[in-house]
Amino acid sequence: MSAVIENHHDEHDHGPAKGLTRWLFTTNHKDIGTLYLWFSFAMFLIGGAMAMVIRAELFQPGMQIVEPEFYNQMITLHGLIMIFGGVMPAFVGLANWLVPMMIGAPDMALPRMNNLSFWILPFAFFILLSSLFMEGGAPNFGWTFYAPLSTTYAPPSVTFFIFSVHIMGASSIMGAINVVVTIMNMRAPGVTLMKMPLFVWSWLITAYLLIAVMPVLAGAVTMMLMDIHFGTSFFNAAGGGDPVLFQHIFWFFGHPEVYIMILPAFGIVSHIIETFSRKQLFGYSSMVWAMLSIAILSFVVWAHHMFTVGLPLAAEIFFMWATMLIAVPTGVKVFNWVATMFRGSLTFETPMLFAVAFVVLFTIGGLSGLMLAIVPADFQYHDTYFVVAHFHYVLVPGAIFSIMAAVYYWIPKWSGNMYDERLGKLHFWLSFIGVNVTFFPQHFIGLAGMPRRYPDYSLVFADWNMVSSVGAFLFGFSQLLFLFIVIKTVMGGKKATDRVWEGAKGLEWTVASPAPYHTFSSPPKID
């Protein structure tokens, strides 16, 4: 893929509109990508502030800062905001910016829907956050909102929560349809499926997962709504319903959702490792097949979140084996990254640091995931801090590190300016140390027996909890540095070249830096 010709002189380029309306009415994939990214950053900081409240309360045994009731609201909102407001919109933002440029398309296929899918999101989160000020407080039943705690026993704000989840779901589905339609129809001639950059592949698969499971989530919350307001008993045992049914439906959504939050990361990290190793990715097609296998397997492993609900033996064994099977394609991906680096010509700029940390820490999270798949051992791990450590290892130094890596990697292309490498590295090291000091000790306290979602704990867990809190504050406040670096880069700095990175490959590096408002109005020529 090279030899691209950009003919600007015979195009009728127009720049962005002026003022606020540019952002309100925009149908430009780059603008919408920017909106998504800033929105997710704002949510990341709000969700992060809630994590700080949680860690401050857990700094010492005893209740010091908040009441258990409010603590439960914090853990619930922290989870919901980070997942639906932080990680998912960030990946959609990256898809908006990058997918059209990577496949040589002028824009997303459905630009007006693109605008809509973004602009309903702030309302969803406004509704969710406003529940904090309602009588009875915000949702307090955990981000997994198991019935009947989230139905019969929920605060009145649960109805607003349901409405907000519906909006988030609609936004995700629209975003996903847009990505699928764009990739399927708007690839430049010569960009065949098996020539697509891996980030595009990862998003194509993610989009299908989203379209498959977001309606399931919508179904689950609608059934809750019926139970709460219309006298049905889907999840109410007293009325002949089944509380376990809720968990089956939720995790049928929830497990693919987990991969929705990691597959785009696989794509990003593959690009970055390839670039900074100055060497072709070891196995492109096996990476694609691995992602497809992971996506398909994600539909048949949901009950591994439910090993303790009293499933029959046969089901426990099936879900254990199926879950362990996921380790095979995941292993293939990790081996591929390592093999790509092997005998490459490595440099460690900030994006590469984040990508390498991703591989190591995500692998640690993957290995603890493998341990969790072992049913008899899971009886001891389930709902303890071991699980908290596990999913934070795959989500923070996993998904979130990949997003940060992506920002450092592509921001020269977006803004036309290089970020401050010294500050970038400082941000990396603070985050890397912070994340490990926070979450590594949580393995210990989990194994030693501390359940998750506890506002207070026995004295034996005190020391490692304190360490974990110190790490969390370090990680949390380091992100303000990230905010500073991003703003500084957008405001100015060393001008970026078109290619930016010595080893960068792909169509997005063939256009100017910053990328013009409209790119590839006529398709690039690809050999």
Added chain:
Amino acid sequence: MFFKFLNYFSKSNLLVLILLASSVINADWFALNMTRGSTDISNEVFELHMLIFWICVAIGVVVFSVMFYSMWAHTKKKNPIPAKFHENHKLEIAWTIIPFLILIAMAVPASKTLVKIYDDEAGDINIQVTGYQWKWQYRYLEDDVSFFSNLSTDLDEIYNLVPKGENYLQEVDEMVVIPAGKKVRFLITANDVIHSWWLPAFAIKQDAIPGFVNTAWTVVDKPGIYRGKCTELCGKNHGFMPIVVKVVEQAEYDDWVYSKKQEAIKLAELTTKEWTAAELVERGENIYEVNCVACHQTSGQGITGIFPALAGSDIVMNNKDRNIEILMEGVQGAAMNSFSYLSEVELAAVITYTRQSWGNAEKGDGTIVVPKDIVDYKVPKI
């Protein structure tokens, strides 16, 4: 001088120093791993945990050493011209098949242990465990013994007004007692929301789900006290409903069952006693603290928007019949459950307590509820 200093740190001294330093800050830096179990099954689970842990460590060491070697040896400085190789089918097949075999090596022993755990024949003793917001009820099915087990840690400890005791948040007012060496089966369910009954030393974690009965069993050989916790988010006091099991020799167990039965008989006698308001209030205060305070608060003010106030409530002040009905039947669609599982005396006492406290008696009709009222309520109405 310097050697003296070194000497000071040598061998045993160093250990003492570490121990000293850690005890100073009341440290449990060594609470790093799962503790070995107290039953055959939980030991097996522990071994399984260690096996997969070391396999994972080994995988990590292999993968990361290749990676770190590459990061050290293949930098742009040391290796300016990158190699060109990519795709190697033999290697790719190897790194698909080998993990697959390792997984089987892990899954087979895991499945075997699981089959043993699922051996679910009736036990020598069957105990029904019911989760409530936020306490556990234990019913010994063979012996007709039944009681609630509540957290006994003082609120002052939780709110840091007094130093925390050794078993902070791990102590209850009444322990589950089981005999050593007998197969005890737990039938686990819940009354309101989902809870989960976890006893790490027995490797039992079973969700307590309304409308379902899950089972788990154990044989504990060594007498002692074993502590566990609720592990499914069940509302605001999720972190405050521990589990404590006391394993005793058979003879001691028999004595305990006998004494529990005597206690029940005495309690039944109380139902027919003539009660004064003061006696009921005195008895009711404690019951209120254990059962009601979490939602309705010590002040009787509740929590605005979710848990209604009892102080100044029209029902509590003036409507005795509805007051009894709510406690017996619960409120449909709300967090207020039926408390009909309490004894007649307990119900009468706690209702009277609420009717006499917070100025309710003065502002309302001032009536009390006696155990006979509850008995009358229970008589089927024709």
